[in-house]
Amino acid sequence: MKNDLKGIWLVFLMIILVGCNIENNAEPNLILKGYILEVNQGRLLIAEDITKEEFDKIRDMTIKEIQDIEEKMIMLTYVSFTNVETFNVGDFVKVTVDGGINHSYPGQAGAKKIEIVE
Numbered sequence: 001m002k003n004d005l006k007g008i009w010l011v012f013l014m015i016i017l018v019g020c021n022i023e024n025n026a027e028p029n030l031i032l033k034g035y036i037l038e039v040n041q042g043r044l045l046i047a048e049d050i051t052k053e054e055f056d057k058i059r060d061m062t063i064k065e066i067q068d069i070e071e072k073m074i075m076l077t078y079v080s081f082t083n084v085e086t087f088n089v090g091d092f093v094k095v096t097v098d099g100g101i102n103h104s105y106p107g108q109a110g111a112k113k114i115e116i117v118e
Contacts, residue, residue, distance in 0.1 A: 032095040032109075033048065035047050045076060045078055048074075075107070081114055091116050092116070096112045
């Protein structure tokens with residue numbers, strides 16, 4: 001009888017530990033911040049982690065021209081989202097990514113939420 005109770009407690013303890021481990025490994029929301037370079041067909045092209053001056057320099061460049069800039073690697077990400085027509089080129093946005101990012105160049109991601117940052 002004692003061995004049966006020990007076995008039950010051991011199984012119970014293992015279930016709790018596994019459950020806590022799964023909870024702790026949950027991915028936090030990934031946040032991107034940057035300027036919108038393009039609004040097109042359900043997605044936005046975001047230039048991440050750049051200053052307003054850097055945005056002004058690249059705003060009319062092609063992706064290839066941006067990729068060839070030697071001073072700084074500028075990360076570009078296409079973000080899919082509903083109602084992209086409410087955003088404009090030049091808006092500085094904070095994007096909560098839905099899932100991960102495909103790290104092609106430009107990267108690709110879906111968005112849970114997009115906020116314009118003043």
